[in-house]
Amino acid sequence: MTGPLEIDWVALRTSAREVAGRAHAPYSGLRVGAAGTDRNGTIVIGCNVENASFGLTLCAECGLVSAQRAAGAGPLVAVSVVAGDGAPLVPCGRCRQLLMEAGGPDLLLDADPRPRRLGELLPAAFTGDDLTQRRDGNV
Numbered sequence: 527m528t529g530p531l532e533i534d535w536v537a538l539r540t541s542a543r544e545v546a547g548r549a550h551a552p553y554s555g556l557r558v559g560a561a562g563t564d565r566n567g568t569i570v571i572g573c574n575v576e577n578a579s580f581g582l583t584l585c586a587e588c589g590l591v592s593a594q595r596a597a598g599a600g601p602l603v604a605v606s607v608v609a610g611d612g613a614p615l616v617p618c619g620r621c622r623q624l625l626m627e628a629g630g631p632d633l634l635l636d637a638d639p640r641p642r643r644l645g646e647l648l649p650a651a652f653t654g655d656d657l658t659q660r661r662d663g664n665v
């Protein structure tokens with residue numbers, strides 16, 4: 527039997543703030559840090575990395591999901607994304623899509639006054655199921 531998960535939101539937000547401090551954001555001036563955990567408590571982090579060729583920018587959540595895979599972590603159950611001011615930041619649309627595949631609709635996102643489900647922020651998401659069901663039969 528597995529009981530309800532205890533998420534240490536203070537630790538997650540603290541990790542997100544720390545990694546935001548290591549972001550490379552000289553063009554926008556907006557530092558972003560992300561920290562997430564799987565159900566076993568494996569913590570992964572990421573920060574945004576900008577480039578002089580602006581369109582190449584990597585959001586903090588891109589680094590986060592790469593770190594999730596690199597660490598061999600399981601599906602993410604809780605994520606804190608913060609800006610350089612330390613307060614939660616809502617993930618951009620693209621990153622909601624990334625997080626959907628990394629954790630699913632029940633993933634909890636840090637927010638004030640309380641965490642929000644990803645399924646609330648990205649309802650009716652396109653997923654791998656749509657590919658399976660809709661692609662040409664011979665692909």
Ligand code: THU
Pocket residue numbers: 551554556557558573574575576583584585586587616617618621
């Ligand atoms: N950014 C993120 O890292 N994650 C988001 O969800 C929103 C935007 C970054 C990208 C860019 O470096 C800066 O914030 C301004 O858009």
